[in-house]
Amino acid sequence: MTASGHHSISRRALVAGTAAGTAPIHGEAGAQSVSAPHGTPGSPEATTAQISLRVNGQSRNLALDPRTTLLDALREHLRLTGSKKGCDHGQCGACTVIVEGRRIYSCLTLAVMHDGDAVTTIEGIGRPGHLHPMQAAFVSHDGYQCGYCTPGQVCASVAMLDEIRAGVPSHVTADLMAPPQVTAEEIRERMSGNICRCGAYSNIVDAIVEVAGRPG
């Protein structure tokens, strides 16, 4: 791919540059702080990829720099800013969206890898005045504070309950032969990929338990 090729050239040039001692650099700091000139940038047009996503039921065509993550495609190009960027490294879960029925970190995948995929973002889950039951439960249980991780928590919760219904086991599932149950322990384990630094976990679990316990 263009993106990875580009990066490998940069890295090689970096090593060469360091070895030649091109700048007044001190020891180890040099290796960390020097970057060599760009390899073969090419024209912007040459590195644009055409893709199509089905986002919240609507077909969206995009011409993207192949380096664009799915998260930035949503936030910066489609202006669906409900999905949040907390770390951009797959460490926090604020960017969680549902792709082809499964929750993923949208910062950790490139948009070009999802050509033709169905993506559900928080905007497709519910909106003010028409809240999804999970969103309503988050409100009534105060399962959020600053609100920045919340769309990711809601998307993860909805998809997580589907995973339990589908029989997908987790680290805390005691009996792998029996269908997993919706317990607080299962919820805590399965929701641990979504950090809430405000610390609303106790309320988030209560909200999910309430929704999971509803008939249907």
Next chain:
Amino acid sequence: MKFDAPASDNPIDRLKVVGQPVDRIDGPRKTTGTAPYAYERHEVVPNQAYGHVLGAGIAKGRITAIDASAAKAAPGVLAVVTTLDMPRLEKGVTNTASLFGGPDIQHYHQAIAVVVAESFEQARDAAAMIRVGYAPQRGRFDLTAEAPKAELASADSGAPPQEDRVGDFEGAFAQAAIRLDETYSTPDQSHAMMEPHATIAAWEGEKLTIWTSNQMIAWGKRDLARTLGLPAENVRVDSPFVGGGFGGKLFLRADAVLAALGARAAGRPVKVALTRPLMANNTTHRPATIQHIRIGAAPDGRITAIAHVSLSGDLEDGGPETAVAQTKLLYAGRNRLTALRLAVLDLPEGNAMRAPGEAPGLMALEVAMDEMAERLGMDPIEFRVVNDTQVDPDDPDRPFSQRQLIECLRHGAQRFDWSRRAATPGQRREGRWLLGMGVAVGFRNNLVMASGARVRLDRDRGVTVETDMTDIGTGSYTIIAQTAAEMMGVSLDKVTVHLGDSSFPASAGSGGQWGGNSATAGVYAACVKLREAVAGRLGFNSAEAEFVEGMVRAGNRGVRLGDAAGADGLTAEDKMEYGDLAKRYQQSTFAGHFVEVAVDAATGESRVRRMLAVCAAGRILNPKSARSQVIGAMTMGVGAALMEELAVDTRRGFFVNHDLAGYEVPVCADIPHQEVIFLDEVDPISSPMKAKGVGELGICGVGAAVANAIYNATGVRVRHYPITLDKLLEGLPATM
């Protein structure tokens, strides 16, 4: 309006809306992702370009050269601004290290360049092409090594540094029947809020607007103007939603400065978010402490001598972590010594993080109290009860405005089944798990700050409140709406609240757990003025006028409130200011924190099983959002106890684990169901709201309660946080 005498009866006391556990009014926006945070405000200004910040690769020294030619030539790049393009910028009042400008490097990842490009990817890529030459200097990075050179420091930057003494500590300690003399340490910690520091900046001639993420709008406006050399009236700051702060967004930071500089260079609006790996070293953190505690007591448990000396480090011209603050006030004892010592370090800037001072201070003091209780053969709760004081121990003529600490502990003990705790450690076992219970006191002073608001009444649109107060997850939108609804006698849905814009009246802002009480008191003041305006327009005597259920009534007359507004509406603006009640009374908040842990007897892994906080913190304006403040703080307290530590590279001078994979914070699986109880309390000394802060009280003492529970479970006393399993393994009882 000036608050200089204890509050009497006022419309807030009706508690029709205030004090009710209503859902947050911003809940639907936050749960649907439609609440707008700084970086994503595409609509506020067109043609936004992307800025990417480069941080220094050394901790101390000088930049000898920067070659940005490749970056400037890279695709999509609009401008590159480097720190060599300008002299060091003037610091904001609240900044210790410079945010930009000049060749000198004061700490690792200090900002040295911003690249502006058409796209995020182009800006990031071009930033990696900048070549920087450094002449590093030797730095001071190891707090323990610098301890001998540390000097006395003052908690108040203006006051001369001195030891704080009452009586004769040394003499009384030498004679005490039971003594403790131990040293504790807490590591550097990171706020690690979920939303990175982010700003969109746009210039219109010499006027600058930033849409940013900041807890203190007025400070941010002042310091941005100062840093860029602009008149303050040319700067507007807007921050309606803040994705977490915890003190990390109290101050102007590099994102705002570099968005503004980048926008000026590129000639168009620019948005900048600090990348996650930049945040720990570029911004502020809670400084590490080494705390020396000595307690002497009589055999009956009465403390006769108490000393607490805390050492921390910071950059030159920085300040100490005030970890002895609570020790001045929490327990009785005639002979006392507290002192702060400060070492100069070349690590990133230390500054406030949730409950600065008390949070790390209580992590040490409340373990020391647990140790003392054991030496005395007393229950840890009884030991604290015996040493309660209802007056400031330094000044017995100065009472606490309210102090229900004993009630917090007694109530909590009953609720938590404290009687099931084994007095001897390592006694309770459940399969491979060792079980233990711990208690610690939570204590945090209540601060009040001047705060203003503007309130508008319209015939058909109800009541609108405008103030530059921020909501950082604390529930400000909701409690401000509750306050206005109560004062004007309308339902909550008739109130609209606009926050975080520097064009609104300046507020207390969000910090030091003063925001909730102070900001609502400001809204109270504006509403008093609006009520007078309404009464005046209707020809009512304002003292007699009642505002109830959307009506204004006086005698046998009643008018619909909206009709009083007239076609043009009515607007009132005021602020609440404070007299000397805080000098005459000690205002503090109290909690009893109870924790049960299970420690794996073989691996030393600690799991928190139960948590309870019983809080006494004045009137609780909204029990639902206040409880959330407390459980969130309890969660951060578990992090401090068990996992949070910025690892210092003492050779190269930086925090190594500078992202959310390396810097571990609690996740859902780490936190059990949490219980919070608020004792009935109103504090008329604090404000007309009769409320106090609660957002920081929740973290104070939690870490020690966890540590004490781990000791009770295992018999291993760990005095150096975080309590990771490697510190327990050797001392664990033999496995089954």
